[in-house]
Structure formats: C-alpha cells, structure tokens
Ligand SMILES: NC(=O)C1=CN([C@@H]2O[C@H](COP(=O)(O)OP(=O)(O)OC[C@H]3O[C@@H](n4cnc5c(N)ncnc54)[C@H](OP(=O)(O)O)[C@@H]3O)[C@@H](O)[C@H]2O)C=CC1
C-alpha cells in the first residue's frame with residue numbers, strides 16, 4: 503500500500519464532512535431536478551413533487567442500457583486515433599499518451615443512432631426512462647469509484663493525486679486517490695471526462711426533441727436552440743479534445759466519486775435540464791427573441807473559444823505568430839504568463855464566455871420559472887469555487903509573478919464586477 507505523500511495538501515470542499523455532505527447532496531439535487539422538470543409547477547426551490555419509490559428508480563433494463571452505452575463508448579475510444587497526444591509531465595518525469603479520437607466517437611455515435619432511428623429504435627422513449635437511467639449511472643459511478651479507490655491503495659506513491667491522499671477514506675474516496683488510473687493504455691479519467699457523459703447529454707437532448715416532435719407535431723424553436731447550442735458546446739469540446747489535458751481535472755484532481763459521478767451522471771442528466779423542462783413546459787419564442795439569444799450564445803462562444811485557444815496555443819508554442827506579440831510576465835519556473843489579449847482582460851476570460859453561453863441556454867425557456875436557470879446558478883458557483891482553487895495552485899506555482907499578474911489584471915471573471 504502506498505504511504506501518504508510528503509507534505510499534505512490542504513483539504514478542499516470542507517474536508518471529510520463537506521465531501522460526505524456533497525456525496526449525498528449532489529445525487530439528491532440531480533433527482534430533485536429530474537422530478538421537478540416533469541412536474542406541473544416545476545419548482546426549483548421547495549420540496550420535490552413526490553419521493554420516488556425504489557420501483558421507479560431501479561430497472562435492470564436501465565442498468566443494461568447504461569453499461570451498453572459505456573461499452574460502446576469504450577470500444578470507440580479504442581479505435582485507431584488520428585493523433586496520440588502527450589500529457590503534461592508527471593512527478594516521475596514520465597508523460598502519458600492519450601488518443602485524440604473524441605470527435606470521431608461523436609460522429610460514429612451519431613451515425614449509429616441515425617441508423618437506429620431509421621430501423622425504428624424508439625429513441626423518443628428515453629425521456630420516460632431518465633429517472634432509472636440516472637439511478638443506474640449513479641450506481642455505476644459509486645461502484646466504479648469504490649473499485650478505483652481500492653486500486654489506488656496498491657498504487658505507488660508517485661501515482662497519487664496531490665489532493666486525494668489525505669488518509670481520510672471518505673475524503674479520498676470523494677476526491678480520488680490516484681491521479682491517472684489506467685489499465686494498460688485505457689485511461690479511465692480521460693475517457694469519462696469527455697465521452698460517455700458529454701455524448702450522452704446530446705443524445706438525451708435529441709431524444710427530448712424527438713419526443714416533443716411526437717407529442718406536438720414538430721419540435722419548438724426553443725427546443726431547437728437548446729439542442730443546437732449544447733451540441734455546439736459538446737462538439738467543440740471533442741474537437742479540441744487535446745486541450746482537456748491541461749485542465750485541473752486531468753493535471754491535479756484524482757479520479758474519485760466527484761469526477762466519476764460528475765462525468766457519468768451529473769453532466770448528462772442535469773445539463774439536459776433545459777430540454778427536459780421544455781418537453782413538459784412548452785415556451786413560445788419568436789424569431790426576434792431567438793435572434794437575440796443566438797447573438798448572446800455567439801458572443802459567449804467567441805470569448806470562450808478565443809480565450810481557451812489563445813492560452814493553448816501559447817502553452818504549446820509561445821513563438822506561434824498568433825500569440826508571439828502578446829505581452830507576458832516571466833515566472834521563476836521558466837513559463838510565462840500572458841498579460842494582454844484575452845488574458846489581460848480578466849484572469850479567467852474562458853469562464854466569462856462559458857457563463858454567457860450558460861445564460862443563452864436558459865433564455866429559450868422563458869422567464870416564468872427559475873428551474874431552467876439552475877445550470878447558470880450552479881455553474882456560477884462551480885466556476886467561482888474553481889477559480890479560487892486555481893488561484894491557489896497558481897500562487898504556489900508562480901509566487902511573486904502571480905502577484906504581479908493579479909496586480910496588472912485585477913478582475914477575476916467579470917471586468918469591473920468580480
Ligand atoms: N461546462 C462545465 O461544466 C465546465 C466547464 N469548464 C470550462 O473548462 C475550461 C477549462 O477550465 P479550467 O481547467 O478550470 O481552467 P483554465 O483553462 O482557465 O486553466 C487554468 C490554468 O491556465 C494557466 N493560466 C492561468 N492564467 C494564465 C495566463 N495569464 N497566461 C497563461 N496561462 C495561464 C494556469 O496553468 P499553467 O500556467 O500551468 O498552464 C492555470 O492553472 C474553461 O473554459 C471552463 O469554462 C470548467 C469546468 C466545468
């Protein structure tokens with residue numbers, strides 16, 4: 503068994519108690535949202551419309567569908583990739599290899615689903631199964647994290663995540679002990695981060711759109727917008743798959759319950775909340791309103807993509823002509839920090855773009871209910887917390903240079919506000 507690592511990282515998420523509370527609160531919130539979206543009043547706050555019995559949650563068929571979905575995505579992950587990318591350098595100076603074939607997996611899944619629909623696969627029946635599917639996905643995330651935790655107990659110390667080896671089993675189970683759990687070249691965290699959950703999310707959205715078409719003759723404009731915007735977001739994530747290798751989730755966080763549940767259950771079943779809401783609560787939306795919402799999404803996407811691409815290009819090759827003229831601050835590590843362009847506007851311009859898009863995803867649902875704005879509220883909280891964690895990590899990495907960056911770029915996410 504690997505001994506706990508040298509100097510212990512400070513505990514995050516409120517320590518073991520916070521982790522235990524989140525393990526209950528997150529699944530409970532997800533089920534509350536699923537139930538509220540299909541209820542008449544669709545209330546975000548207040549008690550759930552009813553408490554589902556085990557017979558509404560547990561279905562061997564739903565478990566089979568979830569496992570088959572994971573199996574399909576795993577098979578697509580193992581197909582030959584157009585590129586194999588190197589990850590960031592690890593503590594033991596190694597670099598892991600990652601297949602870049604996520605977009606190919608999305609296209610092949612779309613082809614398979616298209617063929618299925620032509621062969622009369624009842625995709626419109628999926629919305630009726632969301633509750634048992636979400637329950638099975640949660641079960642899989644729980645059992646998967648338990649197996650990963652046990653695997654990590656025999657992993658060498660150099661394989662452990664900086665934050666997930668406190669010695670407290672609840673905390674470590676939640677955050678994840680091992681940084682990059684793998685069997686041969688199959689990387690569980692990288693696989694789960696982008697494929698089953700994100701592609702599952704757009705599949706659920708599509709099923710909701712098809713069900714709406716069945717119920718009302720054709721999908722509403724609001725449903726088209728939500729489907730289109732979120733497909734663009736998922737397509738973009740898979741097209742720029744390599745960029746995920748520099749996110750905090752891959753570099754810093756272990757693979758435990760937080761990410762397993764987040765990737766496999768939370769993302770597909772709560773990120774599709776707007777489309778779920780629209781199926782049960784149709785909203786009128788005219789062309790002028792739709793055009794304004796499209797503009798908001800386009801502005802958000804422009805900032806999000808511009809900022810992420812600028813940083814990724816700069817990190818890959820600082821002398822790339824697209825970034826070579828930007829002003830930088832040198833750091834003691836030899837790396838530089840951008841202090842002009844997107845990264846001179848606020849310290850997290852990519853979060854700002856992401857939040858503007860989140861607003862555009864909710865607006866098609868009208869303003870009569872708070873429920874479809876859950877994503878925007880949750881996402882603001884997630885990004886504010888994530889920004890604080892990243893700030894802490896950058897301060898450790900870059901010390902004085904980070905202080906200088908904060909002095910030159912005082913706002914974190916929103917210019918002149920925060
Ligand atoms: N939809 C969703 O649920 C979620 C989406 N996201 C999105 O994922 C994307 C990635 O987010 P995340 O991984 O949190 O963070 P970032 O992509 O913002 O990465 C932060 C890292 O960027 C580097 N960096 C920071 N400032 C500078 C600078 N001025 N110049 C150069 N490098 C800098 C630092 O790493 P280093 O110096 O080591 O390179 C820092 O640790 C974002 O667009 C976010 O909105 C995130 C979470 C959830």
Ligand SMILES: CC(C)=CCC[C@@H](C)[C@H]1CC=C2C3=C(CC[C@@]21C)[C@@]1(C)CC[C@H](O)C(C)(C)[C@@H]1CC3
Nearest residue numbers: 528695696739746749751760761763764765768769
């Ligand atoms: C509340 C809860 C269960 C927390 C877990 C958080 C996860 C849901 C998110 C942590 C970071 C994520 C990222 C994406 C999805 C959500 C999670 C997993 C992401 C894949 C979405 C698409 C983006 O383009 C992205 C690739 C930049 C992004 C990476 C981070």
